[in-house]
Amino acid sequence: MLILLLVSVLGIPVLYSTGKHxxxxxxxxxxxxxxxxxxxxxxxxxxxxxxxxxxxAAGAGRRVIVEISGxxxxxxxxxxxxxxxxxxxxxxxxxxxxxxNELYNKAKKETRKALEPFGYYTPEISLTHRLTDGIHHxxxxxxxxxxxxxxxxxxxxxxxxxEDAVLRKAVAMFPLQSGRLLDHRSYEEGKDALVTQxxxxxxxxxxxxxxxxxxxxxxxxxxxxLQLDTGPQYRYGPLxxxxxxxxxxxxxxxxxxxTGDPFSPKSLTRLRQALFNTDYFKTADLEYDLDQSVDxxxxxxxxxxxxxxxxxxxxxxxxxxxxxxxxxxYANRYVNRLGHQLDMQLQxxxxxxxxxxxxxxxxxxxxxxxxxxxARYETEEFNNIxxxxxxxxxxxxxxxxxxxxxxxxxxxDEQYSVHHKDDRGTLFIPGIKGSLFWADDRIATKKGLRxxxxxxxxxxxILADTSFVQAALRAKAIYSFSDLWRGIGRADIGTTVxxxxxxxxxxxxxxxxxxxxxxxxxxKKIGPTDAEGNNIGGKNILTYSIxxxxxxxxxxxxxVFYDSGAAMNTFSHVSMRSGAGLGLRWNGIxxxxxxxxxxALDDGGSWRIHFTMGADL
Numbered sequence: 217m218l219i220l221l222l223v224s225v226l227g228i229p230v231l232y233s234t235g236k237h238x239x240x241x242x243x244x245x246x247x248x249x250x251x252x253x254x255x256x257x258x259x260x261x262x263x264x265x266x267x268x269x270x271x272x273a274a275g276a277g278r279r280v281i282v283e284i285s286g287x288x289x290x291x292x293x294x295x296x297x298x299x300x301x302x303x304x305x306x307x308x309x310x311x312x313x314x315x316x317n318e319l320y321n322k323a324k325k326e327t328r329k330a331l332e333p334f335g336y337y338t339p340e341i342s343l344t345h346r347l348t349d350g351i352h353h354x355x356x357x358x359x360x361x362x363x364x365x366x367x368x369x370x371x372x373x374x375x376x377x378x379e380d381a382v383l384r385k386a387v388a389m390f391p392l393q394s395g396r397l398l399d400h401r402s403y404e405e406g407k408d409a410l411v412t413q414x415x416x417x418x419x420x421x422x423x424x425x426x427x428x429x430x431x432x433x434x435x436x437x438x439x440x441x442l443q444l445d446t447g448p449q450y451r452y453g454p455l456x457x458x459x460x461x462x463x464x465x466x467x468x469x470x471x472x473x474x475t476g477d478p479f480s481p482k483s484l485t486r487l488r489q490a491l492f493n494t495d496y497f498k499t500a501d502l503e504y505d506l507d508q509s510v511d512x513x514x515x516x517x518x519x520x521x522x523x524x525x526x527x528x529x530x531x532x533x534x535x536x537x538x539x540x541x542x543x544x545x546y547a548n549r550y551v552n553r554l555g556h557q558l559d560m561q562l563q564x565x566x567x568x569x570x571x572x573x574x575x576x577x578x579x580x581x582x583x584x585x586x587x588x589x590x591a592r593y594e595t596e597e598f599n600n601i602x603x604x605x606x607x608x609x610x611x612x613x614x615x616x617x618x619x620x621x622x623x624x625x626x627x628x629d630e631q632y633s634v635h636h637k638d639d640r641g642t643l644f645i646p647g648i649k650g651s652l653f654w655a656d657d658r659i660a661t662k663k664g665l666r667x668x669x670x671x672x673x674x675x676x677x678i679l680a681d682t683s684f685v686q687a688a689l690r691a692k693a694i695y696s697f698s699d700l701w702r703g704i705g706r707a708d709i710g711t712t713v714x715x716x717x718x719x720x721x722x723x724x725x726x727x728x729x730x731x732x733x734x735x736x737x738x739x740k741k742i743g744p745t746d747a748e749g750n751n752i753g754g755k756n757i758l759t760y761s762i763x764x765x766x767x768x769x770x771x772x773x774x775x776v777f778y779d780s781g782a783a784m785n786t787f788s789h790v791s792m793r794s795g796a797g798l799g800l801r802w803n804g805i806x807x808x809x810x811x812x813x814x815x816a817l818d819d820g821g822s823w824r825i826h827f828t829m830g831a832d833l
Contacts, residue, residue: 279305279307279350279351279352280302280303280305280311280316280351280352280354281351281352281353281354282297282300282302282303282354282355282356283353283354283355283356284296284297284355284356284358285355285356285357285358286357286358286359286360287359287360288358288360289334291334292330292331292334292360295330295331295333295334296326296327296330296331296356296358298330299326299327299329299330300323300326300327300330300356301319301322301323301326302319302320302323302352302354305319316352320343320345320354323343323354323356324341324343327339327341327356327358328341331358331360332400333399333400333401334360334363334399334400335363335364335397335398335399335400335438336360336361336362336363336364337361337364337431337433337436338361338362338433338436339358339359339360339361340358340359340361341356341357341358341359342356342357343355343356343357344357362436363397363398363436364397364398364431364433364436364437364438365395365396365397365398365436365437365438366392366393366394366395366396366397366398366437366438366439366440367394367437367438367439368394368439368440369390369392369393369394369439369440370439370440370441370442371387371390371410371440371442371443371444372442372443372444373387373443373444373446374425374443374444374445374446375419375445375446375447375448376419376446376447376448376449377414377417377419377422377446377449378446380417380446380449382413382417383410383413383414383417383444383446386409386410386413387410389409390406390409390410391403391405391406391409392406392440398429398431398438400429403429403440407424407427407442410442410444411423411424411444414444414446415480415481415482416478416480416482416483417449417478417480418449418450418451418478418479418480418512419446419447419448419449419450420447420450420479420480420506421446421447421448422444422445422446422447423444423445423447424442424443424444424445425443425444425445426441426442426443427441427442427443428440428441428442429441448512449478449512450478450479450506450509450512450513450514451475451476451477451478451479451512451513451514452473452474452475452476452477452478452479452483452513452514452516453475453509453510453513453514453515453516454475454515454516455468455471455473455475455515455516455518456515456516456517456518457517457518457520458517458518458519458520459520459522460553461496461520461522461550461553462494462496462550462553462554462555463553463554463555466554466555466578467491467518469580469581470490470491470494470580470581470582471486471487471490471491472486472490472581473486473487479514484502487500487502487518488500488502490581491518491520493581493583494555494581494582494583495523495549495557495583496520496522496523496549496550496555497520497521497522497523498521498522498523499519499520499521500518500519500520500521501518501519501520502516502517502518502519503516503517503518503519504516504517522550523549524549525548525549525550526546526547526548526549527545527546527547527548527549528545528546528547529543529544529545529546529547530542530543530544530545531543531545533829534827535731535827535828536730536731536739536824536825536826536827536828537567537730537731537732537739538565538566538567538568539565539566539567540565540566541563541564541565541566541568542563542564542565543561543562543563544561544562544563545559545560545561545562546558546559546560546561547559547560554577554578555578555582556575556576556577556578557575557576557578557582558573558574558575558576559573559574559576560572560573560574561573567596567597567598567739568594568595568596568597569594569595569596570592570593570594570595571592571593571594572590572591572592572593572594573590573591573592574588574589574590575588575589575590576588577589579612583615584614584615584616585613585614585615586612586613587610587611587612587613588609588610588611588613589609589610590607590608590609590610590611591606591607591608591609592606592607592608593605593606593607594607596723598739598740599740599741599750599751600634600635600636600750601632601633601634601635601722602632602633603630603631603632603633603721603722603723604630604631604632605628605629605630605631605632605721605723606628606629606630607626607627607628607629608626608627609624609625609626609627610624610625611623611624611625612624618652618653618654619650619651619652619653620650620651621648621649621650621651622648622649622650623646623647623648624646624647624648624649625644625645625646625647626643626644626645626646626647626672627643627644627645627679628641628642628643628645628721628723628724629641629642630642630721630722630723632721632722634718634722634750634752635746635748635750635752641681641682641719641720641721642679642680642681643674643679643680643681643682643721643724644674644678644679644680645672645673645674645680646672646673646674647670647671647672647673648670648671648672649668649669649670649671649672650668650669650670651666651667651668651669652666652667653665653666653667653833655694655832655833657832658831658832658833659805659806659807659831659832660803660807660808660832661694661832661833662694662696662702663694663695663696664693664694664832664833665691665692665693665694665833666690666691666692666693666833667689667690667691668688668689668690668691669687669688669689669690670686670687670688671685671686671687672685672686673685673686681719682714682715682716682719682720683714683715684712684713684714684720684724685712685713685714686710686711686712686713686724687710687711688708688709688710688711688757689708689709689710690706690707690708690709691706691707691708692704692705692706692833693705693706694832694833699767700766700767701764701765701766701767702764702765703762703763703764703765704761704762704763704764704765704775705760705761705762705763706760706761707759707760707761708733708757708758708759708760708781709757709758710726710756710757711755711756711757711787712724712725712726712755712756713755714755717744717752717753717754717755717785718752722753725743725752725753725754725755725783726743726753726754726755726756726757726783727740727741727742727743727751727753727754727757727783728740728741728742728743728757728759728781728782728783728793729741729742729781729793730826731812731826731827731828732828733759733779733781734759734761734779734780734781734793734794734795735777735779735795735797735812735814735824735826736779736794736795736796736797736814736815736816736817736822736823736824737793737795737816737819737824738824740753742781742782742783742793743783743784744783744784744785753783754783754784754785755784755785755786756783756784756785756786756787757781757782757783757784758781758782758784758787758790758792759779759780759781759782760779760780760781761777761778761779761780762777762778763775763776763777763778763799764776764777765799765801771802771803771804772800772801772802772803773800773801773803774798774799774800774801775798775799775800775801775812776796776797776798776799777796777797777798777799777812777814778794778795778796779794779795779796779814780792780793780794780795781793793816793817793818793819794816794817794818795814795815795816795817795824796814796815796817797812797813797814797815798812798813799811799812799813800812806829806830806831807829807830807831807832808829808830808831808832809828809829810826810827810828810829811825811826811827812825812826812827812828813825813826814826
């Protein structure tokens with residue numbers, strides 16, 4: 217009755233709302249509201265709040281700190297933490313003494329279970345506990361003991377695949393062999409690898425009839441027994457396409473699957489992906505039925521929906537080397553049934569304009585092997601040098617996951633004015649170029665390397681105004697030291713063998729400076745000069761860059777960098793120009809947007825802003 221009287225005097229809303237907030241662990245003053253509650257209900261609510269809520273809040277304040285000690289690896293410690301029920305308690309979980317004792321008594325069993333995947337079945341485990349200021353401190357001391365060694369591995373293959381040489385090799389490569397320490401993770405990975413290899417060989421009903429690891433804790437040894445039943449082998453039967461858009465012989469070259477090849481999920485995925493990569497089709501559905509196979513031969517029907525023949529694109533961008541630029545593109549995905557394609561591009565910019573087209577003739581898979589007929593008209597202005605170039609080429613291009621390689625013949629007709637001196641060069645230039653790359657991800661690279669090399673030249677007796685040979689090598693490497701830091705290095709070296717560099721058009725001379733060269737200097741600002749001090753370009757080039765990048769938050773990162781380089785006529789007299797600065801990066805799905813502020817460390821030390829975007833490698 218005294219409680220009800222106090223409630224009436226102090227006000228029903230305050231006590232009721234305060235009780236709610238105390239119970240939630242977040243005391244605060246409620247807003248002024250008018251609440252009418254029947255007396256009986258109010259009495260029950262207030263008494264419950266005043267009596268129960270304080271004990272609940274006190275229970276929520278208790279915490280458990282678990283420390284694991286002993287000669288354990290990081291993975292073993294993590295696995296023990298994940299298995300311990302005490303470790304999974306949160307600060308908000310109510311914890312009574314009875315519940316704590318229950319979880320504490322389970323800790324030894326859970327620790328022992330957490331070590332079994334690593335091959336430790338007889339660990340020595342001791343627990344200590346102290347309670348300080350409502351906080352439970354638990355120390356789990358672990359001596360993992362003697363690990364279990366594999367004494368025998370008995371793997372048999374039964375069924376039609378028992379004599380399959382590929383499967384027998386996979387059995388021989390099983391990761392756990394006699395004398396190795398037992399590791400259940402390796403055991404499961406090995407089982408998965410055997411089944412995957414069987415599926416890849418066309419045994420779609422492969423399964424383990426027996427899989428057992430017999431462990432003796434007395435002798436610390438284990439025997440592995442596995443029996444893989446392959447079931448029947450399935451192979452590709454006739455492959456048919458429900459479209460006349462593209463010649464079927466070309467499609468068979470694209471998919472690289474033939475009648476009689478092992479029928480597997482992996483090959484089906486590759487088949488569909490190869491058809492998508494051609495850009496001819498919007499959808500590619502595969503129709504087959506294993507139950508309808510005859511002697512393991514599975515007919516496959518490929519249902520294809522074509523993409524629209526014509527594709528258009530428009531874009532707007534900015535680069536400190538080119539200024540504001542726009543892009544207009546047109547593509548015809550399939551000019552005819554032979555899969556020929558046409559690409560056209562117009563790119564106007566402040567300092568560099570281009571109009572070009574490429575006609576692609578597939579040789580097999582259009583995305584891997586092709587012949588390209590290209591023509592491009594370009595104009596460019598830099599350093600009081602104006603160029604107008606018509607470039608036509610025929611190339612044989614090869615594209616693979618690990619690199620690209622091309623052989624080509626180029627015709628170049630370039631009119632140019634170098635510091636108000638007009639000239640013209642006409643050259644017939646055969647060449648080769650190629651790139652090799654290794655990367656975990658070419659868009660956002662953690663670890664990767666790209667090497668690019670080219671060799672080209674002309675002979676003045678064969679449709680050329682002058683003779684020359686030019687070679688170049690470019691490298692870029694990225695290495696991540698941790699999740700936050702990565703280092704980026706790049707280097708370029710090139711040389712030209714020619715009697716007089718001024719007989720070569722500017723597009724074939726070497727310059728340094730700019731966004732992709734030595735930051736802190738303007739585009740193509742570094743190079744040999746004439747008697748009047750005008751930059752005329754050189755025979756050789758040497759540049760390098762070192763950059764350290766750190767993730768800041770979300771998709772943002774910062775960088776510090778140092779660039780250095782020179783363009784010159786002889787390697788015996790190299791005068792390097794250097795720049796250094798800071799950069800801000802934003803990482804998108806297409807690559808990085810990079811904003812750099814750089815200072816030239818020579819020639820007066822000017823400051824420049826550089827803006828670029830693109831993939832890492």
